[in-house]
Amino acid sequence: MQQTRTLTTQVRGHIGERIRIQGWLQSWRQLGGIHFLVIRDGWGQIQAVAESEEEIAPLINVEASVESLVAIEGQVESVAQAPGGVELHNLTIEVIAPIREVPPVALNKRKINAQISTLLDHAVVANRHPSRRAIFRLASAMMQAFRSTLTDRGFTEIQTPKLVASATESGANVFKVEYFGRTAYLAQSPQFYKQNMVGVFERVFEVGPVFRAEEHDTTRHLNEYVSLDAEFGFIENHFTVMALLRDILASILGAFQEQCASELDLLKASLPEVPEEIPYIHFQDAQELILKLHKVDVRGEPDLSPQDERWLGEWAQKEYGSAFLFVTGYPMKKRPFYTHPDPERPEFSNSFDLLFRGTELVTGGQRLHRYEDYIAALEQAQMSPEPFEHYLEAFRYGMPPHGGFAIGSERLLMQLLGAPNVRLTTTFPRDIHRLVP
Amino acid sequence: MQQTRTLTTQVRGHIGERIRIQGWLQSWRQLGGIHFLVIRDGWGQIQAVAESEEEIAPLINVEASVESLVAIEGQVESVAQAPGGVELHNLTIEVIAPIREVPPVALNKRKINAQISTLLDHAVVANRHPSRRAIFRLASAMMQAFRSTLTDRGFTEIQTPKLVASATESGANVFKVEYFGRTAYLAQSPQFYKQNMVGVFERVFEVGPVFRAEEHDTTRHLNEYVSLDAEFGFIENHFTVMALLRDILASILGAFQEQCASELDLLKASLPEVPEEIPYIHFQDAQELILKLHKVDVRGEPDLSPQDERWLGEWAQKEYGSAFLFVTGYPMKKRPFYTHPDPERPEFSNSFDLLFRGTELVTGGQRLHRYEDYIAALEQAQMSPEPFEHYLEAFRYGMPPHGGFAIGSERLLMQLLGAPNVRLTTTFPRDIHRLVP
Structure with missing residues (x-):
C-alpha cells in the first residue's frame, strides 16, 4: 500500500474511488458475519465495512482491539444509512500498531460515560473522545x-x-x-x-x-x-x-x-x-x-x-x-x-x-x-x-x-x-x- | 480638536489634507526659529514643523520635553528632504501628558547608544527605540x-x-x-x-x-x-x-x-x-x-x-x-x-x-x-x-x-x-x- 492518504473528512469527495485512510480503530462491531469498523483520525471518523473473513484477518491475526493504529484501503460508496453518508468497502487492512488492552475510558460510545475524576485522571486517552x-x-x-x-x-x-x-x-x-x-x-x-x-x-x-x-x-x-x-x-x-x-x-x-x-x-x-x-x-x-x-x-x-x-x-x-x-x-x-x-x-x-x-x-x-x-x-x-x-x-x-x-x-x-x-x-x-x- | 486620528504610517496618503496625529514627542530640534518635531506612534514616525512661536507655545508653556504625549493637527505637505517624504505644517499642538525628565536611554538618536546592561535595566523605556x-x-x-x-x-x-x-x-x-x-x-x-x-x-x-x-x-x-x-x-x-x-x-x-x-x-x-x-x-x-x-x-x-x-x-x-x-x-x-x-x-x-x-x-x-x-x-x-x-x-x-x-x-x-x-x-x-x- 503506497497510495497517498485521504483524511476522513475528505472521503465524501471520493465516491467511487479506491482510497487509503489511516487512524485509530475507534469501534468494531460484528453483525451476522459483517464487520463494521469506525476509523478515527485527527479530524473526524469514517465507517469501513468488511464482508469477508479474508478482509478482517489482519486485525484478527494480531488480536487487535479498539485504539489500534490502522491503515485501510477501500472503495468509497455512498450509503444513506452510514454515518456521514459514505463508507469504505472491499478493504485491505494493515495494522500499524496493535492494541490489546481496553482503554480506561470507553472512546467508542457516542456519549462519554465516566466520572469527571476518571476523565481527568486519564485525560491523555479521554481527550481523544x-x-x-x-x-x-x-x-x-x-x-x-x-x-x-x-x-x-x-x-x-x-x-x-x-x-x-x-x-x-x-x-x-x-x-x-x-x-x-x-x-x-x-x-x-x-x-x-x-x-x-x-x-x-x-x-x-x-x-x-x-x-x-x-x-x-x-x-x-x-x-x-x-x-x-x-x-x-x-x-x-x-x-x-x-x-x-x-x-x-x-x-x-x-x-x-x-x-x-x-x-x-x-x-x-x-x-x-x-x-x-x-x-x-x-x-x-x-x-x-x-x-x-x-x-x-x-x-x-x-x-x-x-x-x-x-x-x-x-x-x-x-x-x-x-x-x-x-x-x-x-x-x-x-x-x-x-x-x-x-x-x-x-x-x-x-x-x-x-x-x-x-x-x-x-x-x-x-x-x-x-x-x-x-x-x-x-x-x-x-x-x-x-x-x-x-x-x-x-x-x-x-x-x-x-x-x-x-x-x-x-x-x-x-x-x-x-x-x-x-x-x-x-x-x-x-x-x-x-x-x- | 475632534478630528479622527491618522496613524503616522498613513500620513503619506493625505497630502494636501489637514489631519490629526497622536504619539510620543520622539525628538525636538530648533534651527533658526524653526522647530522640527518628530512624533512616534505605535507603527512609525512623522516630522511636524512649527514655524511660529504661537504654534510651538503649547509645548513650551508646560515645559514639555521628549517622550511627552501629544496630539498634533497639521497640513500634510510633500517635502523631498523630509524623512519619509512628507511632513506636517501649520500645527495645532495639544499636550496630552507632559514629560519633563530626560529618559534613561536616548530614544531620539538613530542608533541606540547604550551598554547592553543599561538597555536591559531600562527595557521598559529602551524597548521604545x-x-x-x-x-x-x-x-x-x-x-x-x-x-x-x-x-x-x-x-x-x-x-x-x-x-x-x-x-x-x-x-x-x-x-x-x-x-x-x-x-x-x-x-x-x-x-x-x-x-x-x-x-x-x-x-x-x-x-x-x-x-x-x-x-x-x-x-x-x-x-x-x-x-x-x-x-x-x-x-x-x-x-x-x-x-x-x-x-x-x-x-x-x-x-x-x-x-x-x-x-x-x-x-x-x-x-x-x-x-x-x-x-x-x-x-x-x-x-x-x-x-x-x-x-x-x-x-x-x-x-x-x-x-x-x-x-x-x-x-x-x-x-x-x-x-x-x-x-x-x-x-x-x-x-x-x-x-x-x-x-x-x-x-x-x-x-x-x-x-x-x-x-x-x-x-x-x-x-x-x-x-x-x-x-x-x-x-x-x-x-x-x-x-x-x-x-x-x-x-x-x-x-x-x-x-x-x-x-x-x-x-x-x-x-x-x-x-x-x-x-x-x-x-x-x-x-x-x-x-x-
Whole structure:
C-alpha cells in the first residue's frame, strides 16, 4: 500500500474511488458475519465495512482491539444509512500498531460515560473522545479568533515573562519559585508588562499562562489558566475598551459558527447572540435597580454579590434581550491601584465587569497613565512604590491614556458552552489537588 | 480638536489634507526659529514643523520635553528632504501628558547608544527605540508565520500546563515551585504533552514559555524562553519532520520580507535563503568528512563539538551554497529516551539537528510510538517508568509513528539577524542574574 492518504473528512469527495485512510480503530462491531469498523483520525471518523473473513484477518491475526493504529484501503460508496453518508468497502487492512488492552475510558460510545475524576485522571486517552476533542477544537478556534481580530486592528502580539521578582498586584495567591538562591514568583497576570508594552506598540495582546495560588476548590477555579490579554493606548475611556471587547466576543462566536459547526452540533451547544451594542449600567444605578425590582437594599455595598449579578443578568435579558451586560463604574476601593477613576465621580472607577447570564465573564477598564497619579494611588493604598520601580518607569517617561481587559479562556469557553466545570474545558487542568497528568 | 486620528504610517496618503496625529514627542530640534518635531506612534514616525512661536507655545508653556504625549493637527505637505517624504505644517499642538525628565536611554538618536546592561535595566523605556521595536515586531511576525503555516496544514494549536509533577526529561535544570505543600516543577518543554495530544488531533503545535534552571551565563542562554513546538503523527520517519521544518523556516523568512521590510531596513539585516531542499549529512558521514577535510579524527565521539559544527557549516555553504545543513542520525546514547532509533542501524537515531551558519538552531526527530519500546528504553536508561505513568498511557492505548521539533524563538531570531546576544531579541529577558524588569 503506497497510495497517498485521504483524511476522513475528505472521503465524501471520493465516491467511487479506491482510497487509503489511516487512524485509530475507534469501534468494531460484528453483525451476522459483517464487520463494521469506525476509523478515527485527527479530524473526524469514517465507517469501513468488511464482508469477508479474508478482509478482517489482519486485525484478527494480531488480536487487535479498539485504539489500534490502522491503515485501510477501500472503495468509497455512498450509503444513506452510514454515518456521514459514505463508507469504505472491499478493504485491505494493515495494522500499524496493535492494541490489546481496553482503554480506561470507553472512546467508542457516542456519549462519554465516566466520572469527571476518571476523565481527568486519564485525560491523555479521554481527550481523544470526539466530545472532548470538540471542546479543545473550540478552544483553539477561540484563540485564533482573538488573535486575528486584534491583528487586523493593528495590535502586536507580545510574550512577557512568567518568572517575576515580585507579585503583580498583591503578595497573596502567588506561587513561589526557587530561582538560583533567591525567590521568584509566577506571574498572576501580564498586567504590568502589557501596560509597559503599550509604550512600545500602542496596541498589544498576549495569549499565555497565568498562575494563581488560590486555595479555592470550586467548579470555576483553576490554579493555572490561559489568559487572553489585550491593552491599548489613546483610548477615550473604558467605553473604548468595552467596544473592542464586544467585537472580540462577536468574532469568537462567529468563528465557532463558521469553523466549528460539527463540533457545536456534537456538543449540542446553543450559542448566545452578541448584540451590536452590549447594554451597560452604572454600578450605582445597578444597586438602585435591585432595590426597586427586588426590595433588597445593597446601596453602599462596595461590590455586587452573585445574587445581585444574577438579578442584573435577568433584567438585561428581559429589558434588552441580551445575555450580556456591562456593569461600569465599580467603586475605586474594590479595584486595583492602577485603575483610573471616573473624573466626574472619583470614588467610582472607569472600569467594568462583563456579565454573561448573570455571571462575571471579563474584567477590564481604563488605567492610570500619569506617573504622579501612580505615586498618589500607591500612597493611598499604603503600598511602597519600590517593588514597582521598573513598571513605573514607563509612566515616568510618557504613557498615553490606555486600558484593556483579560479573559480567562477556559472559563469563557465553559460559560459559552454551559459546561458544568471549568476542568472540562481544559486539556490538563491544574487545581489545588491535581498536578497530573 | 475632534478630528479622527491618522496613524503616522498613513500620513503619506493625505497630502494636501489637514489631519490629526497622536504619539510620543520622539525628538525636538530648533534651527533658526524653526522647530522640527518628530512624533512616534505605535507603527512609525512623522516630522511636524512649527514655524511660529504661537504654534510651538503649547509645548513650551508646560515645559514639555521628549517622550511627552501629544496630539498634533497639521497640513500634510510633500517635502523631498523630509524623512519619509512628507511632513506636517501649520500645527495645532495639544499636550496630552507632559514629560519633563530626560529618559534613561536616548530614544531620539538613530542608533541606540547604550551598554547592553543599561538597555536591559531600562527595557521598559529602551524597548521604545525604533531599532529595539523592530526586533520585537519581527518576533511577532515569526510567531504568526509559524502558526499560520501549521494551521494551513491541519495542525491544531494547544496550550499545555507549565506546572508539572515531575521534570520532563531529567531531574536536572528544573525550577521548583511550592505548590500547596508539595513541590511542583516548571515545564522544561511541552514534549510529553504535545506527544500525548498527537493522540487527539494528530497534528499539534504550541507557542509558549519554557523554563530551564541552567546556570549558564552566556550570550546564548535564557532561563525562560518562548518555544515554538510542533508534533505530528503518521510520519514516515525524521525526514518527514525535516521537510516540515524547512517549510516553516521558509515561511518565517518570507513573512519577514513581506511584512517587515522597514524593520529589516532599519536593522540592516540580510536574511538567508532557505533552499528548496536543505542539504543533509549523516552524523557518521559528517565525522568522516571532518577527518578528510581537516585531518581531525572525531570518529567515535558521541556528539559534535562547536568546532565540528562550524566546519560542517562552512562545507554546506561551499558545497551547496546553503547557510542551512541538517545533521541526521545522532548516536542514540546522546538523545533523550523517547527518541526513535534508526531501524537499520539501531545505535544511531532517527533524529536531526539543523545547523545554521555552523551553529545548532533546531533539534527534532522521530519519537518511539510503541508502549513496549518505551518500557525497554527506560530500562536501558536505568530510569523508572513510574514518574512517566500518565505520559506512557497514550502509548499503551495506541499512538501512530510521530515526530516533531522545538525552536527557541529568541535564539532563532538572534541567529537570523546576527544579533550578538539573545537578550537583545527578548523584551524582558530572564537569566541567572536578572528577574527585572
